[in-house]
Amino acid sequence: MSDKLRKKLFYVTVIINFILVTIYEFLTPNMSDDIIYSDRVAEASGFLDLFAQEYEHYINHIGRSIAHIILRFFLYTGNKAVFNIAAGLAFTLLTLLVYLNVSARKEYDLRVYLGIMMLFWLFEPTISNSVLWETGACNYLFTAVIMFGYITLFRKKFRENSASGIGLCIGMFFFGLLAGWCNENSSGGVILMVVVLMLAAWLSDRSLSGIRAWMVAGLVGNITGFLIMILSPGNTSRAEAAEEAHTGMVALAARFLKITLNIKENYLLLVLVFMVMVIAICYRTGSAGKFWETAKVMLLFGFLFLATCYALIAVPDSQLRTYYGASLFLMTGIMEGFAYICNKGFDEELVQIGATSLVAVLSVVFILTYIQEGANLARIKREFDERDAYLTEAAKGEDMVVEAPMLRPQWQTRYSMAYESDFTEDKFNWLNLSYSEHYGLWYIIGVDRETWTAY
Secondary structure, three states, X not given: OOHHHHHHHHHHHHHHHHHHHHHHHHOOOOOOHHHHHHHHHOOOOOOOHHHHHHHHHHHHOOOOHHHHHHHHHHHHHOOHHHHHHHHHHHHHHHHHHHHHOOOOOOOOOHHHHHHHHHHHHHOOOOHHHHXXXXXXXXXXXXXXXXXXXXXXXXXXXXXXXOOOOHHHHHHHHHHHHHHHOOOHHXXXXXXXXXXXXXXHHHHOOOOHHHOOHHHHHHHHHHHHHHHHHHOOHHHHHHHHHOOOOOOHHHHHHHHHHHHHHHHHHHHHHHHHHHHHXXXXXXXXXXXXXXXXXHHHHHHHHHHHHHHHHHHHHHOOOOOHHHHHHHHHHHHHHHHHHHHHHHHHHOOOHHHHHHHHHHHHHHHHHHHHHHHHHHHHHHHHHHHHHHXXXXXXXXXXXXXXXXXXXXXXXXXXXXXXXXXXXXXXXXXXXXXXXXHHHHHOOOEEEEEOHHHOOOO
């Protein structure tokens, strides 16, 4: 393939990726926390009042202010299309940032970029929560762009051994501040990477001369943002309210077990692929020194995956979506190994055929999956729109206790968290109460869609 054709195909693939994810964003309705936060944002007296609301949220709820101010901005526009396009751009940019962190790639490496796309689309278990759900995307997708943007710049300057100018130091401090203030365990992973790189700079000649002022500025920014986030009074309140069956060391052991089981149930295949690639590189390089020089970037991202996962032992409970940053670290490590095997370590024709075929086969699987699950998303969106219109009209009547249909179970898809956010038959369920408040009703009672006859 000529360089010119490869470049064109690369850009076409990036654009297609943007279009595909944006379509899914448009097929995903607002739900759950989106509704709750939108009602709160609607009370803002003006744009600046959003910051006052976020300060109150910081004091009473959680310290993830960067994520939530982004969410408030989107909700304040009153037009979800703005978010949908922005989220499509963010998702596409994140794939490119992961691509830029793969040091063994070729120029316009289509196989590597397609590999990243397939990992993001087919093997990320939290995509419905972390990418396609508006509140989740602001908490995880958009913050991941900030963190990986910072990592990409830091590693680039590190490789170039850039000299410290005042502009670079200031820029790295504020960029680091944002990256440290994103979400707890993933921002901690970013700090760990910076510390490891600075330690490597010191070990290179056992001198502080290798540690540049811009590195220190970035690290100080990271730690500052991280401390602002975790010292939120709201975090303390949430931790005190959490209930656990055990205390002390037994509680820590129970958390460790839960994290390990989450990795086994959701990331085992990726972990095994990572291990196979490490073993292949070990055999190919033949010596400890060559292996370390070849695989150190891959091993660093694998280490960050484990550290970011097990950092969750610090909290009593966590949702699967909190593993999103860790997952990105693991995927980056896998693609680093894949790029080395394809481009540098294994010239054998059979390996090249296998690598290209793997990407091609996964692409076909993805296309078929995308069409099938897109149809399910469209059906779910139709149900949400019909139900919204019905409840809006019902709220104009005198009956303040209203029945509404739950989603049909046969349309459930891993690309939507609609079923996690659906009504239940219990009118006192917190989601039912939240939706009731949104529509101005007393109670909403979920009923089986198959027995529903009102529309």
